[in-house]
Every structure is written in structure tokens, then in C-alpha cells.
Amino acid sequence: MVVISRVSRGSKMDQIYLPRNREGLNAGDYVVVEALEEEIGREKKNGKVNERLFFYGVKDLEPIKLEIIKKVMKILMDKRAFIYNNIIITGSFLNKGFNFKDIDLIIVGDKINGKYLKGILEEKTGIEFHINGIKNKDLIAGLESDPLYEMMLNKCISKKRFVYRTKRKIDYKILDLHLLKSKALIDNFDILNGGEKYYLVRNAMAIYLFIKGKKISKESVDTEVKKIFGVNIDKIKDNLLDRDDFIRKYNSFYDKVFDLIIRGGRK
Amino acid sequence: MHNRNKLIDILISNISNAVVHRILEKATLNPEIVDWYRKEMINSFQIAKKYRDMINPKEKLPEKNIAYIRDKILRKVKGELLIRVNKGYENIDLDKVEEEIDQVLEEMKVI
Numbered sequence: 001m002v003v004i005s006r007v008s009r010g011s012k013m014d015q016i017y018l019p020r021n022r023e024g025l026n027a028g029d030y031v032v033v034e035a036l037e038e039e040i041g042r043e044k045k046n047g048k049v050n051e052r053l054f055f056y057g058v059k060d061l062e063p064i065k066l067e068i069i070k071k072v073m074k075i076l077m078d079k080r081a082f083i084y085n086n087i088i089i090t091g092s093f094l095n096k097g098f099n100f101k102d103i104d105l106i107i108v109g110d111k112i113n114g115k116y117l118k119g120i121l122e123e124k125t126g127i128e129f130h131i132n133g134i135k136n137k138d139l140i141a142g143l144e145s146d147p148l149y150e151m152m153l154n155k156c157i158s159k160k161r162f163v164y165r166t167k168r169k170i171d172y173k174i175l176d177l178h179l180l181k182s183k184a185l186i187d188n189f190d191i192l193n194g195g196e197k198y199y200l201v202r203n204a205m206a207i208y209l210f211i212k213g214k215k216i217s218k219e220s221v222d223t224e225v226k227k228i229f230g231v232n233i234d235k236i237k238d239n240l241l242d243r244d245d246f247i248r249k250y251n252s253f254y255d256k257v258f259d260l261i262i263r264g265g266r267k
Numbered sequence: 268m269h270n271r272n273k274l275i276d277i278l279i280s281n282i283s284n285a286v287v288h289r290i291l292e293k294a295t296l297n298p299e300i301v302d303w304y305r306k307e308m309i310n311s312f313q314i315a316k317k318y319r320d321m322i323n324p325k326e327k328l329p330e331k332n333i334a335y336i337r338d339k340i341l342r343k344v345k346g347e348l349l350i351r352v353n354k355g356y357e358n359i360d361l362d363k364v365e366e367e368i369d370q371v372l373e374e375m376k377v378i
Contacts, residue, residue, distance in 0.1 A: 180311075
């Protein structure tokens with residue numbers, strides 16, 4: 001069994017945490033602890049992989065997912081005409097387990113033909129991809145002013161190192177545009193499924209946290225959702241909300257966020 | 268399940284939202300990243316389409332419905348945009364509102 005995890009600092013000793021549910025690596029077994037870079041370096045010698053990867057906010061990852069990522073990188077690198085600044089894997093693929101619909105890929109470069117690359121990757125892997133091509137300057141601008149970029153890139157794996165902790169710039173117009181999307185939850189509560197409701201709630205909450213200067217990550221957003229709406233995230237995703245109660249709280253929250261945006265954008 | 272009038276009202280809300288969104292996109296975003304923003308999992312346009320299909324998927328709507336829908340959307344959209352214009356938003360072209368509405372209504376096969 002192979003596990004990928006991070007070394008955590010301890011008071012007397014540093015440690016590596018292992019998931020309880022695992023096969024092998026039982027308490028008392030002797031193990032070899034090796035840096036991931038060395039493992040990748042060894043594979044590189046054996047001609048298996050070209051370069052190291054950079055992990056941001058990814059505490060652990062199923063080894064098979066790492067294999068998939070390496071394969072994706074290899075497929076893209078084999079395309080000689082493909083010129084890029086960076087390749088970033090993000091989204092639910094990096095969450096624990098295998099409950100993902102597709103792999104979200106951000107390819108940073110000047111002229112990225114996302115549709116073409118999607119076709120190649122899907123043909124060669126059998127996995128669905130969602131590819132966004134973006135210029136580097138737009139990525140940086142997005143990270144500064146867009147809460148959704150921050151949430152997306154809070155947990156990602158990239159081919160090259162990138163600066164993702166930038167100083168926030170509150171662009172109220174961008175936030176307004178994002179918040180408008182979440183208005184759909186108010187009128188369409190009955191038609192939306194649990195996943196869609198969660199997406200829209202999460203969107204509004206990310207905007208709120210962004211304005212308040214708080215950290216935006218899946219975990220922080222989920223915690224605040226639970227705190228403000230008094231419901232477990234799973235209840236939203238499973239579409240088990242109390243309609244009237246939730247709409248009342250959501251309306252109030254939406255108006256509060258919209259007010260913050262409009263007041264903030266006032267000249 | 269909603270009755271027809273209720274479906275039309277919800278359709279109006281969603282189309283209004285979609286139109287406001289498009290106008291604000293043009294006023295706010297770098298044109299190169301508009302596509303990025305449009306490729307979202309869920310948006311008002313997609314939801315509006317679901318309601319449109321519930322009302323009468325195969326044919327255009329009756330003229331009296333179209334006039335009512337168009338008028339309501341126009342009022343809602345202008346109302347939303349004026350809130351923003353009054354707060355100092357720039358580049359919002361109110362003259363383009365009707366054109367944007369008609370475009371969305373055509374895409375929805377309402378007209």
C-alpha cells in the first residue's frame with residue numbers, strides 16, 4: 001500500500017497522519033518514509049514521469065489519483081504544439097474519495113484550445129474533463145479579486161509553482177456578478193437539486209467571506225454555511241431542506257451580502 | 268407542480284436575471300474571460316430554459332403571453348440595472364436592454 005501525505009510539525013516529534021480506513025500499514029509495521037520529490041525523481045530516471053508537481057492545500061491524495069494526474073500531464077506534454085505557462089488540477093477530484101463527475105483543469109497560457117485538449121484527454125483516459133484556458137495576467141487578476149478563483153485554487157496541484165496568495169482587491173462589480181447567480185436559488189428552490197442548491201449557497205457564502213476578509217476554502221465555506229443556516233452541508237446536497245425555513249434565512253443572507261456589495265461599490 | 272401562470276412568472280424572473288447578468292458581464296469583464304464566467308455549472312439561463320420547456324416546449328408562446336413576458340422582463344431588468352447605475356456603476360448601456368432581452372427570448376424560443 002502507498003499513501004501520500006504531508007509531514008506535520010509536532011511539539012516533540014513531527015508526524016505523518018494515516019487514514020484509519022486503510023489496507024496494510026498496520027500499527028507496529030516498519031515503513032520507509034520518503035519525500036515525494038525523491039519518488040518522482042526515481043520515476044523520472046526510469047522514464048516514467050518528466051517533472052515534479054506542486055501541491056497546494058492538498059493534505060493527502062489517493063495514489064491512483066496521482067497516477068491519473070501524471071498520465072494527464074504526460075498526454076499534454078506529448079502534444080508538441082501545446083505551449084503553456086502552467087497546468088493546474090483543481091475541483092472535487094482532489095477531495096477524498098471518488099465522488100467526482102469530471103476533472104477540472106486550468107491551463108494557463110496565451111492561446112489554449114480547451115475543446116481540442118479536452119477531446120484528447122477524454123479519448124485517452126476515459127474520464128470527463130472540464131478545461132479552462134486562461135492567460136496568466138487574468139489568473140493573477142482573478143486571484144486578487146474573485147472569491148471563486150481563491151476557493152478553486154486553495155486546493156490544487158500544479159505542474160509549475162505559482163504564487164496563489166495575493167493581496168485581495170475588492171472589486172464590487174465582480175462580486176455583484178457572482179452574487180447574481182445565487183439569486184436563482186430564491187425563485188427556483190423547487191426545481192433545483194441538492195447539488196445545485198449547495199453550489200449556489202456556497203457561491204454566496206464565498207462572496208461574503210471574501211468581503212469580510214476571511215479565508216476561503218471548501219472547509220471554511222462549509223463551516224460558515226452550517227453556522228449561518230443551521231444545517232449540515234449533507235442536508236443541502238441531499239435536498240432535504242425545510243423549504244420555508246431555509247428560504248427565509250437565505251433571503252435574509254442574500255440581501256445582507258447584496259447590501260454589502262452595493263454599499264461597498266458606492267462612489 | 269406549478270400552474271402555467273406561476274411557471275410564466277418564474278420564467279420571467281429567471282430570464283430577467285440572465286439578461287441582467289449578460290449586461291453586467293459586458294460592463295464589468297474583460298471580454299477574453301467572459302467565456303470563463305459563462306461556463307458555470309448552473310446559471311439563470313439554463314434554469315429559465317427548464318421552465319420554458321415546462322410551459323410549451325415545441326411551439327412559440329401565444330402573442331399575449333409574449334407581450335406580457337417581455338414587458339415584465341423589461342421592467343425587472345431596468346429596475347435592477349438602475350439600482351446599480353445610481354450607485355455609480357459605469358459602462359451599463361441601458362439602451363441595449365431591449366436588444367438583450369429579445370436575444371434571450373429568441374434563444375429560448377419564446378419569440
